[in-house]
Amino acid sequence: MGEALIRASNMAKWFGEGEARTMAVRDASFEVQHGEMLYIVGPSGSGKTTLLSMVSGILKPNGGKVTVEGRDLWAMGDDELADLRLKRIGFVFQDYHLFPRLTTLENVAIPLILKKVEWNEAMRRSMEYLEVVGLKDRANLQPVKLSGGEQQRVAIARAIVGKPDILIFDEPTASLDGDTGRKIVEFVKTRILDENRCIIIVTHDSRIYEYADTILKMEDGKITGVEKNHLHEK
Amino acid sequence: MKGIFRIALKLLVNDKSKFTALLVGITFAVFLMVMMMSMFTGILAKSCAPVYNIGARIWVMDPAVNNTISSIPMPDYVLSTSRSIEGVRYAVPLYYGGAQVKLKDGTFQSVTVIGLDDATLFGRPELIEGKIEDIFAENAFLVVKDAEYAKLEKPTVGTEFEINDNRGVIVGLARVASSGLFGVPTLYTTFKRAVTYIPSARFTTSYVLIEPKSDTDIPRIQREIRKIGYDALTSEQFVRKISDFYTYKTGMGMNIMLMTAISFIVGLSISGQTFYTFILENLDKFGAMKAIGAKGRELISMILFQSFFTSLVGYGLGVGAASTFMTIAKLRLPEYAAQTTFTILGFALLMVVVIAGISSYIGVRKVLQIQPFDIFRG
Ligand SMILES: Nc1ncnc2c1ncn2[C@@H]1O[C@H](COP(=O)(O)OP(=O)(O)OP(=O)(O)O)[C@@H](O)[C@H]1O
Ligand SMILES: [Mg+2]
Numbered sequence: 001m002g003e004a005l006i007r008a009s010n011m012a013k014w015f016g017e018g019e020a021r022t023m024a025v026r027d028a029s030f031e032v033q034h035g036e037m038l039y040i041v042g043p044s045g046s047g048k049t050t051l052l053s054m055v056s057g058i059l060k061p062n063g064g065k066v067t068v069e070g071r072d073l074w075a076m077g078d079d080e081l082a083d084l085r086l087k088r089i090g091f092v093f094q095d096y097h098l099f100p101r102l103t104t105l106e107n108v109a110i111p112l113i114l115k116k117v118e119w120n121e122a123m124r125r126s127m128e129y130l131e132v133v134g135l136k137d138r139a140n141l142q143p144v145k146l147s148g149g150e151q152q153r154v155a156i157a158r159a160i161v162g163k164p165d166i167l168i169f170d171e172p173t174a175s176l177d178g179d180t181g182r183k184i185v186e187f188v189k190t191r192i193l194d195e196n197r198c199i200i201i202v203t204h205d206s207r208i209y210e211y212a213d214t215i216l217k218m219e220d221g222k223i224t225g226v227e228k229n230h231l232h233e234k
Numbered sequence: 235m236k237g238i239f240r241i242a243l244k245l246l247v248n249d250k251s252k253f254t255a256l257l258v259g260i261t262f263a264v265f266l267m268v269m270m271m272s273m274f275t276g277i278l279a280k281s282c283a284p285v286y287n288i289g290a291r292i293w294v295m296d297p298a299v300n301n302t303i304s305s306i307p308m309p310d311y312v313l314s315t316s317r318s319i320e321g322v323r324y325a326v327p328l329y330y331g332g333a334q335v336k337l338k339d340g341t342f343q344s345v346t347v348i349g350l351d352d353a354t355l356f357g358r359p360e361l362i363e364g365k366i367e368d369i370f371a372e373n374a375f376l377v378v379k380d381a382e383y384a385k386l387e388k389p390t391v392g393t394e395f396e397i398n399d400n401r402g403v404i405v406g407l408a409r410v411a412s413s414g415l416f417g418v419p420t421l422y423t424t425f426k427r428a429v430t431y432i433p434s435a436r437f438t439t440s441y442v443l444i445e446p447k448s449d450t451d452i453p454r455i456q457r458e459i460r461k462i463g464y465d466a467l468t469s470e471q472f473v474r475k476i477s478d479f480y481t482y483k484t485g486m487g488m489n490i491m492l493m494t495a496i497s498f499i500v501g502l503s504i505s506g507q508t509f510y511t512f513i514l515e516n517l518d519k520f521g522a523m524k525a526i527g528a529k530g531r532e533l534i535s536m537i538l539f540q541s542f543f544t545s546l547v548g549y550g551l552g553v554g555a556a557s558t559f560m561t562i563a564k565l566r567l568p569e570y571a572a573q574t575t576f577t578i579l580g581f582a583l584l585m586v587v588v589i590a591g592i593s594s595y596i597g598v599r600k601v602l603q604i605q606p607f608d609i610f611r612g
Contacts, residue, residue, distance in 0.1 A: 049610060049611050052610075053606075053607045053610055058525050058605075058606040058607050058610060059605075059606075059607040059610075078529075078530070079529055082524075082527045082528065082529045083527065084527075085525065085526065085527040086526060086527025086528075087527070089527075091522075091525055091526060091610075093522060093525075093609060093610060093612065094610075094612045095518075095612050097518050097519055097521070097522035097609060098519075099245060099516070099519045101244065101245050101248035101249050102241070102244055102245065102248070106241065106244065110241070110523065110526065111526055111527070112237075113237035113238055113240075113241055114237075114238065114523070114526065114527055114528050114532070116237065117237070118237075119236070119237050119240060122237065158526075170610060170612075
């Protein structure tokens, strides 16, 4: 195995000062390889989202280092970091944050528009990805007209339309019933993940553990265990 | 860049209720501001009408005069002194005053009487009927055919009337560039007849009109006139003096300024508020865009685009509404005094840009403050 896609070492993050200071993440180190599906699990408040945000370049750590294929993420300037997120990282937020006044198709196209892809081309490519997530016939509807699971799939289409090599999912199945959740994760694992990409998923949902290659357990801001799913060893 | 503006536009326009509220706020403010200022400009232009109509380069008057109608008669030596100043090509007297015309039915009608210098008829109006020489005929008067003309029961050449107990006869119909503010008809006659027919104080010259030999002579003329205690104003200075009088020394100017300020504040608060709620509603999505990789300046340009787009559309609608209103009003009321100038349009545009600027400033601050991490945590 060559260079890890993501390497996080000794990550630390605290909020507040003095008496009020809470350590959200302390001394957390881990790696994600190309082609790997990594889960971060743990009780509420254990620091999962905080850790995820630091490795994906949206929350500056108080200590530690994150590298993406060897490049030090937090040594970059704001614009450079924004560019890296735009080109290499796809996000699926827990509450999808779709623009209610745009159509499903336009919502999916946002990363492409930000990459300055010409409008019609952006719509064409977004349509392909809507087809991938099975929502081609919903392209011109507003997101509010879709079910929760469908909105989730729109958010996934938006996350993958720019072909990022790092996919970040925070609680992707929290608001979905078990079956839909499983289907989505299975879909991502089989259709999206390949040897050039990695997926990091934060979840509470034990029903989807079977898809993980690696499971990081967090408790009270620390990584307390790493479990490899040997069924998936290549 | 083009794509994000298209997104920005869709976010805005698809939110129909807010977009409408924004437009109504700005359109309303622009409409009121343009109306107020146009009306005031129209009134000012009318108040200065005689200065334009007579067309003299320099007006000599008592320093206390602040509008044409309230002229203060000057002794004869003002005229002779004016004539003796070096650089004066010629100087003529002008009578400008009010009189009463008795109509056939016995009612009285106020009129403005302008008495032109007998030797030169300087400042004479353009005639649309009759011959100018007839002004020297017995009891002769010219009547201006403007919006006030009907108040004299539409006299024609040959119509006789009574003016301040003297007999008068219309010998011609005239046309002038702009009609006056006070809503009374205007009669022209000779200076001599004016001062004999219309009872006046000891002095009779309302204004001395001077034509300088060249522009460079003007300062000297003004200095010399000041020495004898009078003011020699160029027509531009006189217009300015009259305008300043109405703007600052009467309630009119202050009220108009106040109304303009209020329209601005109302427009600002309606559209500022609405824009702010619009931004707040979309804040988490802007945060999500930030997380995805939108740069701060891209979000700023989206917000600026939204607020300036709305403001300019509102500006267009407001100006359109104001000019439609004024056009209709002018068709119905010939005396309707409103005049829209580029200065007014420019000023209203400036105010709208200020509204857009303030609204977007608030939005931009909010959007720059939002942390993608907070969006991420939900
Ligand atoms: N902006 C913040 N200000 C103060 N404290 C914060 C902030 N963000 C997170 N925390 C604290 O940091 C700790 C970790 O929060 P985090 O959101 O990472 O937990 P989590 O494991 O994702 O929880 P959950 O499963 O409920 O989403 C919590 O104690 C939380 O209260
Ligand atoms: Mg969380």
